[in-house]
Amino acid sequence: MANKGLPVSSVVSVDVVMAPKAAAERDFGIALILGASNTIDAYERLRLYYDIDTVASDFGTEAPEYKMAVAYFSAEPSAAQCYIGRWVKTATSGLLKGRILGTAEQNIAAFKAINEGSFKVTVDGVEKSVMAINLSSVTNLNGVATIIDSALDTAASCVWDGTRFVIRSKTTGTESTVTGVTKTALSSLMGLDADTVAVGGMVAESLLNAVSELADMSSDWYGLLVAEEADDDDILEMADFISATSTSRIAGFTVKKTTVLDAQVENDLASRLKAKGNNRAFVQYSSASTAAAAAAFGRAFAVNFDGQNTTITLKFKQEPGIEPEVLTATQAKVLKDKNCNVFAQYSNDTAILQEGVMSGGWYFDERHGLDWLQNDVQTAVWNLLYTSTSKIPQTDAGIARIVTTIESRLEQAVTNGLVAPGVWNGDSFGALQSGDTLTKGYYVYAPPVATQSQADREARNSTVIQVAIKLAGAVHATDIIINVNR
Incomplete structure (x- = not known):
């Protein structure tokens, strides 16, 4: 090979140094809706949603999670996303999640060719035979699941969830399991023979445990909304956790009991949270809806702190889908004294959210804005130290x-x-x-x-x-x- 001369680098040496990618700021516009529906299992725990249509597709329109998400996404303008998480409020069943089937694998013609299918599956430690499966007349994968479900009889159930087949034991608790599907033509078609996920059954967990687990899983969510009924004592315990955790978060609660309107009652949820001085709890009274606080969060979480003149006060805001309360002046004062918010009807045919306060007396926009500012300054200084190419x-x-x-x-x-x-x-x-x-x-x-x-x-x-x-x-x-x- 011909000598091309001395290397240029011996005279001019150039090195390219790429600075580390800066840490991202936290998003203070994401809520976590906590529910107990079986749609999300205890292994998955958490799903991210960007619109109400996808929530409806996953949960149906009667689930508490859907109803709370409707209130959350109905604000104008509204937050862009939310998580829905699973609370194991009652003992759960063990289940086996088949692998996600691609579009080609969902071709019903391949399933219709099965007229004498079979496989074995171990449910609660006992092997169950699924025999003589004839799929020649099915028209969709839901039909396949129905036939398998019938063959499993009292041992387990089978459903098609839109992406995969799931076999669920009919018992609950820690001894409830589904494992070990044998490899056959039918189980291979169903995605049950390999790359499956087995989820063991669980005993019921407390509200605090559910929130703690979801806090460990993701630091993304900022505002917590509980779609299931819970005892006031459990709510207070969980609110204490939200206040104490190192990752800044808030929680919103809707109260329907009219005791909150009575000045003589001091043991309602709003009064008890106020007594604790909890500035990370937001309480709203609504006689008709359990999702009123979600509507408030949906509006507040639309704020973009990187914009100009984008911060808001929650007072005077609208709550689409929430029925306004017709209150006496005395009742309105009682709610104000208890730091309890309400969507109130006024005599000029308007309705507004008032007062926009946290249980401890801070205004919501102060809590929200200062949490953003703390993280924004922290992230900016971190990135200065982290991305600097010299000390x-x-x-x-x-x-x-x-x-x-x-x-x-x-x-x-x-x-x-x-x-x-x-x-x-x-x-x-x-x-x-x-x-x-x-x-x-x-x-x-x-x-x-x-x-x-x-x-x-x-x-x-x-x-x-x-x-x-x-x-x-x-x-x-x-x-x-x-x-x-x-």
């Missing part, structure tokens, strides 16, 4: 880069309407004194690195960075005086 030095200049990053995200909080200029009434720090006006709506202070302790320096810690922000708030009522002169 952030432990110097005043290095700390200034962190401060600049924080300020950029606080500026977005001003842009979206969460933060605004105003008078700072908190404690003084840095150059900020109580009573000063935050002209930008925020102030960020980092002390000089020279003031840092040796231990912190050796641990490579940043100096403590303090931030002051002024919330923009929202007008919920106004007094107007008209002076008349003749």
Whole structure:
């Protein structure tokens, strides 16, 4: 091979360094609807939905999960997505999920050719023979499942769920199992001979356990809605968990009991959550619907914090599909005193959601917005440290880069309407004194690195960075005086 000369790299060496992909911000517009329907088994636990049509296809239109999803997606504008999760409220059956069948594998002609099919399956540890299966007259895969279901008799059932065949034991609990389908022409066609998923039966679990399991499975969801009836004590226990977990979340509850309208009653759910000062719980009264809180979440979760003037207050908002409550002034005051929201009818033929508060007294938009801001600042500073191709030095200049990053995200909080200029009434720090006006709506202070302790320096810690922000708030009522002169 001919000598082409010396390599160019010996004089000009160029390396391409790709920075790591930055961490994504969390989405604060996704709810988790928790239900007990068998559509989602205890192994799968969680499904993501983008529209009500898919929910209806999976659950039907009578399931509690569907009814809550309708309220959630009916807001205008509405949230873009939600999860539906499984609560094992009662003991479940063991089941065997066949492999997902591709379009070609769902060709009914191949099944119709079976006129003497068979296979064996082990149900609850006992082998069951499925014999003399004639599929020559079936017209769809639901028909195939019906014939197999009949052959399984009292041992198990069989359904076609739209993508695969599922065999379910007719017992429940930890001894309930379906395993070991033998390989035959019929079981191969049904996708039961290989690549199956066996799900063992379970005993009933508490509401707290279900929420804890789903919190471990996904950090995506932000707002929890329970589609099943639950005891107040169980709700309170679960609400305590939501408040304490390190991943910021909120929970919404609808109360139908009229005891919440009685000022003398202090043990209703709204009163008990208020007494706990729970600012991660949202309660709404509705005499007709169990999904009123879902409608509120659907509207709130449409907020895009990356936009301009996009933040909202929940007060005055509409709840399509929720019947407004006709209240007396006394009843409205009782609900307000208990930090319980309501979609209320007014005498001018309008209805509004009021007051838009959490059980602990914070306004919903404060809770929602500050959770976004905490994550936004955290993610931005993480990405500064993580994606930098050189280190952030432990110097005043290095700390200034962190401060600049924080300020950029606080500026977005001003842009979206969460933060605004105003008078700072908190404690003084840095150059900020109580009573000063935050002209930008925020102030960020980092002390000089020279003031840092040796231990912190050796641990490579940043100096403590303090931030002051002024919330923009929202007008919920106004007094107007008209002076008349003749």
